Amino acid sequence: MKPRHRRMAWIAAGVAALGIAAALVLNAFSSNLVFFFTPTQIASGEAPQGRTFRVGGLVEAGSVRREGDGTTVRFRVTDNARTIDVAYRGILPDLFKEGRGVVAQGQVQADGSFKASEVLAKHDENYMPPEAAEALKRAGHPVGAPQQFLDKSQKSVRP
Numbered sequence: 001m002k003p004r005h006r007r008m009a010w011i012a013a014g015v016a017a018l019g020i021a022a023a024l025v026l027n028a029f030s031s032n033l034v035f036f037f038t039p040t041q042i043a044s045g046e047a048p049q050g051r052t053f054r055v056g057g058l059v060e061a062g063s064v065r066r067e068g069d070g071t072t073v074r075f076r077v078t079d080n081a082r083t084i085d086v087a088y089r090g091i092l093p094d095l096f097k098e099g100r101g102v103v104a105q106g107q108v109q110a111d112g113s114f115k116a117s118e119v120l121a122k123h124d125e126n127y128m129p130p131e132a133a134e135a136l137k138r139a140g141h142p143v144g145a146p147q148q149f150l151d152k153s154q155k156s157v158r159p
Contacts, residue, residue, distance in 0.1 A: 034052055034053055034054055034105060035048075035053045035054065036053065036054045036055075036056060036103070036131045037053055037054070037055055038055070038056065038057060038079045038082075038131070038135040039055065039057055039077055039078060039079050039081070039082040039083055039084040040079055040081045040082045040135065042055060042082075042084055042108060042114075043082045043084070047108060049108060050107065051107065052105060052106065052107055052117070053105070053106075053107075054103050054104065054105045055077055055084060055086070055103070055104050055106075055114055056077070056101070056102065056103040056104070056131065056135075057077045057078050057079040057080075057101070057102070057135065057136070058077065058078055058079070058080070058099060058100065058101055058102070058136070059075055059076070059077060059096070059097065059098050059099060059100055059101075059102050060075070060076040060077070060078045060083055060098070061098045061099050062098065063075045063076035063098065064098055071089050071090060071091070072087065072088070072089045073087075073088050073089075073092060074086065074087050074088075075088075075098075077102060077104065077114075079135045079136060080136065081135075081138075084112075084113070084114050085112075085113040085114065086104050086106075086113070086114045086115075086116050086119075087113060087114070087115050087116065088104065088106075088115075088116040088119050090119070092119055092121075093119065093120065093121040094121075095121035096119065096121040097121075100121060101121070102119060102120065102121055103119075103120045104116035104118070104119045104120070105117055105118040105119075105120075106118070
């Protein structure tokens with residue numbers, strides 16, 4: 001084999017190895033990618049069936065119910081336009097409260113409810129995922145304002 005042919009074979013092997021590595025990285029990335037949806041998007045059928053994704057919004061006041069086993073909690077998440085029932089089995093974060101922002105990761109069940117495998121509560125008054133903040137702004141809810149301080153007629157924070 002001539003040196004020129006040998007060099008071309010090494011280059012072809014290198015390109016093939018890079019292609020295989022890129023394919024493996026993209027496959028791992030796509031299988032670990034988790035999308036975010038609001039309750040309105042889920043109700044309109046935009047959320048994938050049978051795939052894990054995140055739903056976010058506010059925990060609806062008066063909706064938290066604890067089951068008899070002590071670890072199962074049911075609550076509703078709302079974006080002030082639509083709500084979705086969420087069931088979670090496990091220990092909730094300390095910051096989980098009614099009227100506060102929450103993001104739950106899981107899947108939609110056949111009955112339309114959401115079975116969460118993980119629940120995240122926002123860590124302070126200023127943080128909320130950008131998608132959830134935008135959905136709440138569109139629904140007329142001031143982002144970060146606790147539910148008890150809202151003026152229902154003006155949808156703004158009382159002075």
